Amino acid sequence: MDVRAHMSMIFHLDKCIGCHTCSVACKNLWTDRKGAEYMWWNNVETRPGSGYPTGWEDQDHYRGGWKKGWVGVELKLHSRPRGLANLFYNPALPDLQDYYEPFTFRYEDLFTAPEGDDQPTAIPISAITGEPMNIESGPNWDDDLSGSAIYAANDPNWKDVPSEVQAQMAEIERVVFNYLPRICNHCLNPACVAACPSGAIYKRGEDGVVLVNEDKCRAWRMCVSACPYKKVYYNWSTGKSEKCILCFPRMEIGQAPACAHSCVGRIRYMGVLLYDADAIRWGAEGDEKDLIDRQLDVILDPFDPDVIAAAKQSGLDDGWIDTAQKSPAYKFVKEWGLALPLHAEYRTMAMMFYVPPLSPVVSTIEEGLIRLDLPPEQVDFELFDNLEKARLPIKYLANLFAGGNEALIRGILRKMLAVRIYKRRQSVEGEIDEATMNMVWSAGTSPEEIEAIYKLTTVPTIADRFVFPPYHREMAAESMYGDPLARKGDTGLGYSVPPERGA
Amino acid sequence: MNWNMLLFIVFPYVAIVLAIVGTVYRMIRRPFTVSSLSSQLLEGRQLFWGSVPFHWGIVVILAAHLVALILPAGIEVWNRVPIRLYLLEITGLALALWALFGLGMLIYRRVSVSKIRAVTTPLDLVVLGLLLAQVITGILVATVYRFGSYWGTGVFVPYVQSLFTLQPRPELIAPLPFILQFHASLFFVFLVVFPFSRLVHIITVPLGYLTRPFQLVKWVRRDRPVSSEREPVGAGRR
Ligand code: HEM
Ligand code: SF4
Ligand code: SF4
Numbered sequence: 001m002d003v004r005a006h007m008s009m010i011f012h013l014d015k016c017i018g019c020h021t022c023s024v025a026c027k028n029l030w031t032d033r034k035g036a037e038y039m040w041w042n043n044v045e046t047r048p049g050s051g052y053p054t055g056w057e058d059q060d061h062y063r064g065g066w067k068k069g070w071v072g073v074e075l076k077l078h079s080r081p082r083g084l085a086n087l088f089y090n091p092a093l094p095d096l097q098d099y100y101e102p103f104t105f106r107y108e109d110l111f112t113a114p115e116g117d118d119q120p121t122a123i124p125i126s127a128i129t130g131e132p133m134n135i136e137s138g139p140n141w142d143d144d145l146s147g148s149a150i151y152a153a154n155d156p157n158w159k160d161v162p163s164e165v166q167a168q169m170a171e172i173e174r175v176v177f178n179y180l181p182r183i184c185n186h187c188l189n190p191a192c193v194a195a196c197p198s199g200a201i202y203k204r205g206e207d208g209v210v211l212v213n214e215d216k217c218r219a220w221r222m223c224v225s226a227c228p229y230k231k232v233y234y235n236w237s238t239g240k241s242e243k244c245i246l247c248f249p250r251m252e253i254g255q256a257p258a259c260a261h262s263c264v265g266r267i268r269y270m271g272v273l274l275y276d277a278d279a280i281r282w283g284a285e286g287d288e289k290d291l292i293d294r295q296l297d298v299i300l301d302p303f304d305p306d307v308i309a310a311a312k313q314s315g316l317d318d319g320w321i322d323t324a325q326k327s328p329a330y331k332f333v334k335e336w337g338l339a340l341p342l343h344a345e346y347r348t349m350a351m352m353f354y355v356p357p358l359s360p361v362v363s364t365i366e367e368g369l370i371r372l373d374l375p376p377e378q379v380d381f382e383l384f385d386n387l388e389k390a391r392l393p394i395k396y397l398a399n400l401f402a403g404g405n406e407a408l409i410r411g412i413l414r415k416m417l418a419v420r421i422y423k424r425r426q427s428v429e430g431e432i433d434e435a436t437m438n439m440v441w442s443a444g445t446s447p448e449e450i451e452a453i454y455k456l457t458t459v460p461t462i463a464d465r466f467v468f469p470p471y472h473r474e475m476a477a478e479s480m481y482g483d484p485l486a487r488k489g490d491t492g493l494g495y496s497v498p499p500e501r502g503a
Numbered sequence: 504m505n506w507n508m509l510l511f512i513v514f515p516y517v518a519i520v521l522a523i524v525g526t527v528y529r530m531i532r533r534p535f536t537v538s539s540l541s542s543q544l545l546e547g548r549q550l551f552w553g554s555v556p557f558h559w560g561i562v563v564i565l566a567a568h569l570v571a572l573i574l575p576a577g578i579e580v581w582n583r584v585p586i587r588l589y590l591l592e593i594t595g596l597a598l599a600l601w602a603l604f605g606l607g608m609l610i611y612r613r614v615s616v617s618k619i620r621a622v623t624t625p626l627d628l629v630v631l632g633l634l635l636a637q638v639i640t641g642i643l644v645a646t647v648y649r650f651g652s653y654w655g656t657g658v659f660v661p662y663v664q665s666l667f668t669l670q671p672r673p674e675l676i677a678p679l680p681f682i683l684q685f686h687a688s689l690f691f692v693f694l695v696v697f698p699f700s701r702l703v704h705i706i707t708v709p710l711g712y713l714t715r716p717f718q719l720v721k722w723v724r725r726d727r728p729v730s731s732e733r734e735p736v737g738a739g740r741r
Contacts, residue, residue, distance in 0.1 A: 088558040194717035197709035205722040215534035239538035502536030
């Protein structure tokens with residue numbers, strides 16, 4: 001057992017209001033630069049929808065992630081020799097149009113236009129060429145456009161959802177959607193790292209953050225294709241690849257990443273997960289139906305004395321072990337079993353986790369499906385017994401978060417419904433009746449667990465949501481250069497030379 | 504000092520020193536600037552028809568030049584049978600024409616696609632122009648002064664060897680026709696441009712990819728206990 005720590009984020013999708021504050025916080029901090037205009041290290045997509053870049057989940061097209069091979073797993077993108085042969089032209093690279101062409105407006109026209117009868121206008125110009133352009137798409141172009149024939153209809157997660165159901169979902173009365181915020185998943189078995197011919201991408205041992213060393217990047221752009229989540233971006237100006245850095249400079253001083261910190265819906269949680277690095281290979285190689293179970297097994301119990309002993313042997317100090325025990329990520333993922341990785345079937349072992357959304361399910365009440373004359377709390381009961389009646393098909397959510405396994409999603413939604421029904425009875429009726437208790441037990445939960453889930457979901461403080469370990473940057477600096485003050489001013493994101501484009 | 508000495512003694516040595524010093528400096532001190540500067544994200548279709556033929560053509564031809572310089576005896580043995588000589592010459596010419604086609608495509612793309620123009624530096628155009636001149640003169644040599652792989656081992660190989668042994672013999676080049684001299688001296692121009700242009704990407708071919716472990720893990724703290732400092736773990740074939 002080789003115990004390591006990982007910083008993981010939980011996205012509680014029920015709470016996301018789709019405000020895009022996270023995306024803007026990230027953009028302002030990291031990607032408001034030439035060559036990075038089109039990048040959204042954090043993006044929020046409307047689901048059902050085709051996402052950003054368009055159709056990123058279609059791995060027959062983009063060839064991201066891993067597949068089972070003769071021995072273990074292989075990159076879907078290429079074998080090693082093939083990877084070298086494809087350097088001159090990467091056949092699976094997204095086109096800029098798959099994201100969108102970045103644009104700005106010619107604002108100076110507003111001041112310099114000759115006097116006349118009409119108001120001057122600022123025409124759109126390409127951020128790349130500076131020439132006038134027709135804007136055909138842009139950031140969140142498909143925002144809230146669920147049910148649309150161009151975006152929602154092309155969502156790859158309709159797989160195995162009957163076509164009648166899909167057709168219904170396009171009807172205006174039935175349209176339903178939820179938001180899916182996405183950042184780099186800082187995977188345990190990252191395909192981006194494995195695909196980089198230069199070996200420029202690596203995972204940090206201390207906290208699992210996956211980073212691109214831009215000094216070593218040579219623009220072979222294989223990482224862009226290999227990442228099944230399309231979370232490595234190519235900077236067309238500097239000629240280097242870039243990706244989400246999980247705001248490691250913030251985490252190192254105990255602050256949440258900008259996206260999580262600014263989250264208006266307070267949907268995001270962060271904490272330490274301990275994992276067994278020796279088991280990663282085993283975790284990634286399982287049969288498709290076992291992948292989630294295996295990944296959860298790779299994540300270790302921070303209260304287990306054996307794990308603690310092994311963690312200490314691997315150099316984790318008490319501060320990290322302590323925060324691992326208090327980690328909200330551990331609670332959601334392992335203790336309560338409410339959070340799942342996005343598309344475990346990609347076999348990269350994504351380490352950001354999602355609590356699947358309940359709201360669109362509950363709001364499915366339709367004549368003929370659920371009796372509308374029932375009082376609201378009993379509607380929840382109906383749904384508890386008949387999740388098939390949900391407006392957003394369970395299969396759809398299962399394709400997103402459970403590799404198609406509907407039972408897994410059903411179990412989670414039932415537990416969340418149990419929390420809702422229990423707490424509603426408690427606050428409205430003041431007492432819990434037998435029917436409610438039966439439902440609690442049949443959801444596999446308990447009043448104590450419900451209280452804990454309720455507390456962390458609805459009224460958590462910032463300290464409950466973000467539990468950061470002591471990074472001890474000063475000790476790391478000491479171990480690297482002796483006297484930390486000797487290198488004052490050139491740590492962090494600094495470059496020893498300005499990051500200018502090469503010739 | 505005559506033209507011959509200037510072009511084939513002084514210039515080569517200046518170029519070689521510049522190439523080595525410049526490249527080492529850039530790789531070590533300015534690694535951020537070293538990149539193939541791919542523009543595929545901005546335009547893919549024409550790049551495919553340009554980059555693939557150009558690179559395969561030029562890389563194989565360059566390798567063949569190198570083999571001839573290092574192993575002239577091997578080439579001579581091969582060429583002893585006329586049919587094999589023809590085969591070699593025809594293959595070389597075909598590759599050059601293929602590279603020329605690709606290069607033409609790359610140049611057309613550089614000047615006609617506005618997004619590509621936006622990421623084009625003057626040096627990019629210089630490099631493409633030099634390559635065009637080099638490929639065309641190469642093709643002329645192959646057609647006008649045929650069978651270079653046959654007579655070249657007797658002229659160019661001793662000359663290059665004389666450079667490396669620091670006893671330059673530019674007189675070997677002096678009697679050659681203009682085009683041949685041009686083609687040869689243009690190589691040294693490439694050496695001068697090499698460290699300052701995108702051409703440095705040629706020496707960053709990531710052959711190490713064939714053998715490195717798939718997953719790379721780095722520790723910020725160097726003083727971790729040794730027990731867990733083992734091979735990087737991760738799935739996939741090593
Ligand atoms: C085997 C070694 C080589 C590799 C791996 C390699 C790789 C690349 C790559 C990835 C690009 C960027 C293509 C894009 O825009 O996406 C490129 C461009 C280029 N390469 Fe190479 N290259 C190699 C050898 C060479 C050689 C030997 C030459 C010439 C002597 C050369 C000349 C160029 C030029 C001129 C460009 C710019 C093309 C343009 O106008 O866009 N390369 N190379
Ligand atoms: S999600 Fe992040 S860590 Fe995983 S493969 Fe993509 S870029 Fe790499
Ligand atoms: S800031 Fe929070 S609530 Fe708003 S879109 Fe982002 S994740 Fe959702």
